[in-house]
Amino acid sequence: MTTIDVAESAESTALHGFWTRSRKVGTVLAVLGIAVFLIGLTMTAGAEASVRFNLTLPEAAAAFPAKPVVLTLGAVAVLLGALLLTGRVHLPFGLTVGVAVAAVVLALLIWAIARPGNTLQIDTVLKGTMLLALPLIFGSLSGVLCERSGIINVGIEGQFLAGAFTGALAGTVTGSPWVGILAATVAGALVTFVLAALAIRYVVDQVVLGVVLNLLVLGLTGFLFDRIMKDNESATNLAMRVPEWQIPILSDIPAIGPALFGQNVFVYLALVLVALVYVMLFHTRWGLRTRAVGEHPVAADTVGIKVNSLRFRNVLIAGLVSGLGGAFLTIGEALPFSENMTDGKGFIALAVLIVGRWNPIGGLLGALLFGFAMQIEQFLSSVPGGSPVPSEFLAMLPYLVTIVAVAGLIGRVRAPAADGKPYTKA
Numbered sequence: 310m311t312t313i314d315v316a317e318s319a320e321s322t323a324l325h326g327f328w329t330r331s332r333k334v335g336t337v338l339a340v341l342g343i344a345v346f347l348i349g350l351t352m353t354a355g356a357e358a359s360v361r362f363n364l365t366l367p368e369a370a371a372a373f374p375a376k377p378v379v380l381t382l383g384a385v386a387v388l389l390g391a392l393l394l395t396g397r398v399h400l401p402f403g404l405t406v407g408v409a410v411a412a413v414v415l416a417l418l419i420w421a422i423a424r425p426g427n428t429l430q431i432d433t434v435l436k437g438t439m440l441l442a443l444p445l446i447f448g449s450l451s452g453v454l455c456e457r458s459g460i461i462n463v464g465i466e467g468q469f470l471a472g473a474f475t476g477a478l479a480g481t482v483t484g485s486p487w488v489g490i491l492a493a494t495v496a497g498a499l500v501t502f503v504l505a506a507l508a509i510r511y512v513v514d515q516v517v518l519g520v521v522l523n524l525l526v527l528g529l530t531g532f533l534f535d536r537i538m539k540d541n542e543s544a545t546n547l548a549m550r551v552p553e554w555q556i557p558i559l560s561d562i563p564a565i566g567p568a569l570f571g572q573n574v575f576v577y578l579a580l581v582l583v584a585l586v587y588v589m590l591f592h593t594r595w596g597l598r599t600r601a602v603g604e605h606p607v608a609a610d611t612v613g614i615k616v617n618s619l620r621f622r623n624v625l626i627a628g629l630v631s632g633l634g635g636a637f638l639t640i641g642e643a644l645p646f647s648e649n650m651t652d653g654k655g656f657i658a659l660a661v662l663i664v665g666r667w668n669p670i671g672g673l674l675g676a677l678l679f680g681f682a683m684q685i686e687q688f689l690s691s692v693p694g695g696s697p698v699p700s701e702f703l704a705m706l707p708y709l710v711t712i713v714a715v716a717g718l719i720g721r722v723r724a725p726a727a728d729g730k731p732y733t734k735a
Contacts, residue, residue: 331402335393338409342386345416349379356423362431362563375423382416385409418685420697427692434684435568439576442680443641444469444651446579447634448658449665449672450586454627455501456667457590458620459603459727463519464504465631466655467526471496472635474530477546477646478538480639486549490636497632498625500526505624509617512731523655531648542645550643551575575641578633587669599623603725606732616732634658660708666722 358375389409392398398405422429448465455462475496480489504522507513538546551573559570569576590596598619601609606616638654639646657679664678665671686704 331393331396331398334406335390335395337390338406338413339387339390339394341413342383342388342390342409344383345386345413346380346383348420349376349383349416352376352379352420352423358419358423359428360422360431361428363566375419379416379420379423382412382419385412386416417702421689422692424692429688431564432567434681434688435564436572437684437687438677438680439568439572440642440680441683442676443575443579443637444634444654445658445661445676445679446583446673447630447637448655449661449676450582450669451497451501451627451631451634452659452662453586453590453665453667453669453672454599454623454630456662456728457603457725458599458623459606459725459730459732460505460508460620460624461515461519461729462501462504462624462627462631463516463659464500464522464526464655465634465658466651466653467519467523468497468500468628468631469635469638469651469655470523470526470530470649471500472632473638473650474533474635474646475632476636477549477639480549481545481547486551486640489549489640490551490633493636493640494629494632497630497635498628501624501628501631504628505621508731509620509624512733515729515731527649530646534646534648538646546645548643548645549640551640573641575633575637582630583669583673590669600725602732603727606727606730610732610734616734620732631655663722667724 352375354374354376356375357372358378359372362371386409389398389405389412393402393405418429421427448469451465451468452462472493476489476493478489479492480486483489500522504515504518507518508515534546553571553573554577556570560566562570569580590599598609598614602614602616602619610616634654635651638644638650644650658676661672661675661679664675665673682704686701
């Protein structure tokens with residue numbers, strides 16, 4: 310265990326007695342592992358799981374006996390759960406839980422495809438995972454920029470909607486998806502301008518404000534859709550597509566090549582932004598000041614940092630990023646705009662932000678978790694003969710992880726200390 314894990318374990322023991330965080334999670338993982346092991350025992354000995362790593366290379370495929378693999382993965386989950394239960398694990402708590410959960414999910418997936426005619430297409434699943442995770446990546450980055458500055462951004466859903474509508478309209482009218490993307494970022498920034506002005510200048514409750522902005526944008530885009538787009542879609546709301554950029558050699562790597570190096574511009578923008586925000590936030594003077602106003606604005610003010618000005622700028626930058634997420638929903642997906650097409654993705658991005666612990670890298674990983682679950686749900690619903698695993702189970706798994714994270718069971722989760730607290734100079 311790390312020093313932090315040991316300290317948290319001691320604190321948890323003092324607060325909760327025998328049923329500490331580690332013992333609770335270990336018990337759940339052990340039970341899940343036993344269930345997986347029992348499922349493995351019911352499988353036929355000759356069942357095989359077929360996996361293909363690259364759609365264009367038929368030889369890049371493998372078939373292996375499913376039963377021993379499922380039994381092994383179940384045993385791994387039971388072992389790790391037992392180690393957590395007894396307190397004998399020497400690995401970081403988050404890593405231990407992650408490996409155990411991955412073993413359970415992988416075992417269930419292998420069980421589901423262990424039927425004649427079923428093949429798990431790895432490159433297709435990974436590419437779909439990346440695409441489904443993209444709006445969540447942009448949304449979580451927007452949340453990081455806001456909440457690290459001390460402003461709660463519940464309005465990501467509205468920023469997505471504004472970006473999606475404006476991107477579709479501007480792109481169709483000008484005939485250029487690039488103009489549509491630019492217009493979408495501006496629309497996202499306009500929504501966050503209202504958020505920043507009311508939250509910082511007029512000290513409006515930020516959570517209530519975010520909800521109101523979501524409803525305002527929902528109603529406004531719905532009204533404009535009816536008035537402008539609905540009866541004249543050929544001139545105002547065409548499906549537009551940005552080309553995929555295949556990076557030579559790298560895009561031919563089995564499995565991960567198509568997912569990372571054969572995508573459209575939104576994927577590359579998302580990955581670059583994750584790296585850029587991480588470096589800027591933790592390795593530059595701007596990042597130090599941003600984290601200071603999000604943790605202790607009074608102290609930041611005493612050393613000459615203009616707290617509210619910095620917060621205002623950062624919220625506007627966050628709007629540009631979430632506007633990109635909205636543009637992806639129309640231009641990136643090559644879909645026309647439709648009312649409420651975000652379908653709650655802005656709120657899922659908030660959950661990703663919490664799972665990622667207000668960190669750009671953590672947000673990326675959390676978004677990929679959600680994207681993977683959604684992609685697997687789509688895959689299982691389309692396998693020949695149906696799936697023995699209810700697709701709804703895998704679909705709800707990331708949400709269960711989110712609840713566990715918010716409850717603090719996978720590690721201490723703490724928002725910036727001044728998050729949501731307006732600053733008024735004395």
